[in-house]
Amino acid sequence: MRGHQLAMALREAYLALHRRTDAIMARSGVTADQFVVLASLTEQIALTQRDLVVRTSSDPNTLRAMLILLERRGLIERRPHATDSRARTVSLTRKGRSAFRKLWRQSETVRQRLLAALDPDDASVLVSQLRRIVAGLVNSPVQGELS
Amino acid sequence: MRGHQLAMALREAYLALHRRTDAIMARSGVTADQFVVLASLTEQIALTQRDLVVRTSSDPNTLRAMLILLERRGLIERRPHATDSRARTVSLTRKGRSAFRKLWRQSETVRQRLLAALDPDDASVLVSQLRRIVAGLVNSPVQGELS
DNA sequence: TATTGTTATACTCTATAACTATA
DNA sequence: TATAGTTATAGAGTATAACAATA
Numbered sequence: 001m002r003g004h005q006l007a008m009a010l011r012e013a014y015l016a017l018h019r020r021t022d023a024i025m026a027r028s029g030v031t032a033d034q035f036v037v038l039a040s041l042t043e044q045i046a047l048t049q050r051d052l053v054v055r056t057s058s059d060p061n062t063l064r065a066m067l068i069l070l071e072r073r074g075l076i077e078r079r080p081h082a083t084d085s086r087a088r089t090v091s092l093t094r095k096g097r098s099a100f101r102k103l104w105r106q107s108e109t110v111r112q113r114l115l116a117a118l119d120p121d122d123a124s125v126l127v128s129q130l131r132r133i134v135a136g137l138v139n140s141p142v143q144g145e146l147s
Numbered sequence: 148m149r150g151h152q153l154a155m156a157l158r159e160a161y162l163a164l165h166r167r168t169d170a171i172m173a174r175s176g177v178t179a180d181q182f183v184v185l186a187s188l189t190e191q192i193a194l195t196q197r198d199l200v201v202r203t204s205s206d207p208n209t210l211r212a213m214l215i216l217l218e219r220r221g222l223i224e225r226r227p228h229a230t231d232s233r234a235r236t237v238s239l240t241r242k243g244r245s246a247f248r249k250l251w252r253q254s255e256t257v258r259q260r261l262l263a264a265l266d267p268d269d270a271s272v273l274v275s276q277l278r279r280i281v282a283g284l285v286n287s288p289v290q291g292e293l294s
Numbered sequence: 295t296a297t298t299g300t301t302a303t304a305c306t307c308t309a310t311a312a313c314t315a316t317a
Numbered sequence: 318t319a320t321a322g323t324t325a326t327a328g329a330g331t332a333t334a335a336c337a338a339t340a
Binding site for chain 1: 329330331332333338339340
Binding site for chain 3: 206209
């Protein structure tokens with residue numbers, strides 16, 4: 001097995017997932033990437049933008065652009081952080097929670113298909129393998145890069 | 148195991164791969180997506196744009212935008228197809244082949260890390276699982292979509 | 295000094311729709 | 318009629334760099 005094949009298979013699977021998700025959510029005017037932000041915000045009452053950067057694997061500037069779009073549509077709100085006045089906390093609005101629930105239902109089939117493509121026991125193994133791949137790729141210097 | 152976790156793990160792994168690849172190739176002014184196009188062109192002498200759309204999992208318009216960028220930089224060339232005058236064949240130029248070889252060497256560590264994150268026998272299993280996921284997601288109608 | 299977030303800016307990828315030309 | 322590719326257009330995500338305010 002060659003590394004390039006694995007890279008291409010990973011790319012193809014992710015793009016298929018991403019496009020299928022985008023297609024389902026297009027009617028609601030929410031992108032797959034924005035859905036990831038909304039989903040992260042359901043896991044905790046309020047997160048700082050910094051937290052969200054980590055959870056969504058996004059660049060701070062990219063995240064900000066997405067938050068502004070979501071804020072403009074009334075799905076999220078940003079408030080001053082209670083104790084750290086540099087930070088802002090992000091949370092879902094009532095409208096955002098409602099929109100998310102609908103999007104979650106609409107995307108149920110995608111998650112089902114994802115799982116249906118695998119033997120039941122394989123899914124959790126796959127997740128841990130993907131996480132090991134992430135660990136191997138991030139937080140380690142690139143060849144020839146300045147430390 | 149929940150489908151959402153799998154989706155998020157897939158996303159995280161792909162983005163890590165994509166960003167690491169982009170970072171390595173940035174000095175050469177080639178993006179990770181353009182690298183995929185160049186790599187596809189090494190597999191066969193000449194491909195039509197249609198062929199490339201399939202091989203790179205791209206939209207025709209997206210692919211065209213990338214080809215124009217690559218053509219402007221002298222890495223690929225497009226010629227009329229020999230027998231189908233609607234089509235154009237795309238191929239690497241001498242400069243493109245040389246650039247690709249360099250990029251391939253520079254990205255060797257990424258592929259090694261990808262494989263190093265897994266047990267040797269697991270890589271091929273992973274590839275086939277990813278392909279089954281793709282098969283489960285594409286070429287089947289979305290719930291509620293018009294046929 | 296390091297961190298959080300903003301501003302300004304630019305480019306690539308992405309895709310829809312209408313179109314031409316050819317098979 | 319279907320297919321290959323183009324044109325026009327728009328938007329989303331991506332990221333770099335310089336910056337202000339605060340920890």
